[in-house]
């Protein structure tokens with residue numbers, strides 16, 4: 119065999135330095151990862167951590183391109199884009215899975231179903247969560263992990279203390295039918311808007327209020343256009359790290375294993391950051407003086423619980439009776 123001068127010198131270098139005989143020009147596997155929030159949120163930072171770990175551990179055989187802030191796709195479009203293969207991975211709010219068909223994911227939106235962080239993680243990281251992630255395969259989606267974005271709070275331009283305060287408010291929601299029913303049970307008028315449109319929607323009065331985690335209120339400056347925030351902690355905002363199943367299954371085994379490890383470690387990181395940022399964002403918003411932060415009394419929370427309790431039965435058809443019962447049992451939450 120006659121080698122070109124260039125190839126000859128490459129083989130010689132490999133032999134002398136003990137390098138693997140993979141040509142240095144081998145193209146890395148590119149993974150486009152899209153999400154809708156800012157880089158400096160727990161999700162944004164978790165995505166960056168995943169990129170770092172994945173690239174380091176695969177020694178450059180994989181390149182992760184992170185697209186934050188709905189740069190490529192907005193809510194809903196992004197799941198379709200991933201199913202079609204335009205992006206390979208997403209970190210997506212589970213309250214947006216309904217339109218794909220995965221309605222059971224809205225179980226996390228049932229008001230007060232996960233009373234604290236541990237109860238959420240018991241469900242998400244336990245057998246129920248595993249089964250839910252597996253159930254995505256029929257939609258061409260590989261479910262890799264749940265992330266805990268923290269508790270949702272309510273905000274508006276009027277104080278939200280009593281149930282009556284929600285009456286008639288146009289509240290921006292994710293596409294979840296459970297959240298839609300929740301807002302109606304509170305006497306509000308739900309309106310689905312993509313995340314990228316929320317700030318402007320609040321500013322121009324398209325909607326009066328919204329529910330979200332504190333870090334999104336802070337980083338995306340919703341507090342500038344919302345005078346009152348009520349720490350209702352009525353549900354957890356859950357994320358799922360998901361991939362195009364065909365793409366994921368087609369990865370070389372060793373690469374897939376390394377990426378799964380990177381997902382695991384970035385999950386731990388993002389969950390911890392989520393918990394820290396929740397507290398931090400409250401402090402920063404308080405210090406800004408732009409919004410009041412109100413902690414409802416037990417009696418006020420009980421009023422919200424009572425108003426929303428019929429949802430547990432109303433949503434049996436959508437979420438599955440057994441599914442709701444299993445989550446209630448594992449989480450130790452639910453409403454009276």
Ligand code: LMR
Nearest residue numbers: 154155211292313330334
């Ligand atoms: C929202 O749409 O409000 C959230 O799901 C955004 C996010 O991903 O945290």
